Amino acid sequence: MPGKLYGVGVGPGDPELLTLRALRVLEEVDTLIAPDSGRHGIALEIVRKATRREHRVLRLSFPMTKKREVLEEAWRHATERVYRALSRGDAAFITLGDPMFYSTFSYVLEGIRERYPEVEVEVVPGVSSLSACAASLGMPLVSGGESLAVVPAAYGVEELESLARSFDTVVLMKVSKRFDEIAEKIAKAGLEDKATVAVRCGSRGFTSGSLREVGEVEYLSMIILRGLRK
Amino acid sequence: MPGKLYGVGVGPGDPELLTLRALRVLEEVDTLIAPDSGRHGIALEIVRKATRREHRVLRLSFPMTKKREVLEEAWRHATERVYRALSRGDAAFITLGDPMFYSTFSYVLEGIRERYPEVEVEVVPGVSSLSACAASLGMPLVSGGESLAVVPAAYGVEELESLARSFDTVVLMKVSKRFDEIAEKIAKAGLEDKATVAVRCGSRGFTSGSLREVGEVEYLSMIILRGLRK
Secondary structure, eight states: OOEEEEEOOBSSSGGSSBBHHHHHHHHHHHHHEESSSSHHHHHHHHHHOOOOOEEEEEEOOSSSSOOOHHHHHHHHHHHHHHHHHHHSEEEEEEESSSSSOOOOOHHHHHHHHHHHTSSEEEEEEEOOOHHHHHHHHTTTTTOOTTOEEEEEOOOOOHHHHHHHHHOEEEEEEOOOOOHHHHHHHHHHTTTTGGGGEEEETTTTTEEEETTTOOOOOOOEEEEEEETOOO | OOOEEEEOOOOOSSSSSSBBBHHHHHOOOEEEEEESSSHHHHHHHHHHHHHHOEEEEEEEEEOOOEEEEEEEEHHHHHHHHHHHTTTSEEEEEEEOTTTTOOOOOHHHHHHHHHOTTSSSEEEOOOOOHHHHHHHTTTTSSTTTTTOOOEETOOOOOOHHHHHHHHHHEEEEEEEEEEEHHHHHHHHHTTTTGGEEEEESSTTTEEEEEOTTOOOOOTOOOOEEEEOOOO
């Protein structure tokens, strides 16, 4: 019988934002599984600060590409390695934020479900980057009858204008790589005064500001457009 | 000097889904502030299970109405009571899930900011009902380049069809009151096979199923429409 696979959200950065259940699971399992990218290096750091338990660590590589075949091959390979790790006992796949919200865990979960349906899986939800940003900014995301759209930042100007007409709050994810281009689109859509950039939410080094104020924009940054239909 | 006001997310229901920081704050403050409705009765229950600290409890009433003037009067009154409570020291306004995601805390936060800007406020993010439902279902909300819309359930058939064309995942919140009507709209929009109903996510008594399968639908239920653009 293979061990149990946990998908554990370790929160946005500050080890105090781990849940009690995440901490318990991390103290129980022998093996941690962490994707081998900058972002998940942070997840491993959080775990190391939160518990003294020594873990075996399985690091998974995922190529930085959009080619579907290359990605699918990488996910298949990762699934096999995770399954082999489970032969030694329970393991926790750790993800920054929440495991069900833009995380690599979803691909491994799908692979395990398809090919090894006998594996027991438990997902431990975490504080998402979205909740962390709203808290750090002291800015409610939605209340009452309001609506929220969360979209990758690659949207065009017209689409942004249309989103701003239909939703009270729009969150642009993954903005670091093309920040200047995105800032320009927001300005063209006439939404600059509604935009707040949040960098490193829920961890030390948090900063925020308007599109013009914010300097360096890192991996975990997002832009929140708020008060759109007022 | 008034005490510090914390907005503390206590997670979706299971006391183990509290964060370490939420627990620390709840053990430090003398006063808890909790809206006097069924939902926040649950928040208080979670706190009582998680800590043995005896708290003074301030219960706030909010009328169940959509009349703007009545609501604004209630929020003003609540803000005054919260401010008075802070004269005795630090206090934590507890909310189920996350304080920045459909929570009454946002109104009190706004009131305090406007009228008592000298009050220090800290928001402690929590595991949202959204993350909890995705985890309980083992269903990723979004991954890769996908997009997410979160809307109150009062949307019409045409709007649902349009959302389903533009987003990969659509979450309908607050579905309990008019569940049959909403289920019919989803069926009319041809989206029945994409819909999963999740009830009491992240707490004991969690159930889920298709629109036809699910029986009783409670306050904290949501409907997730997934795989819309595949």
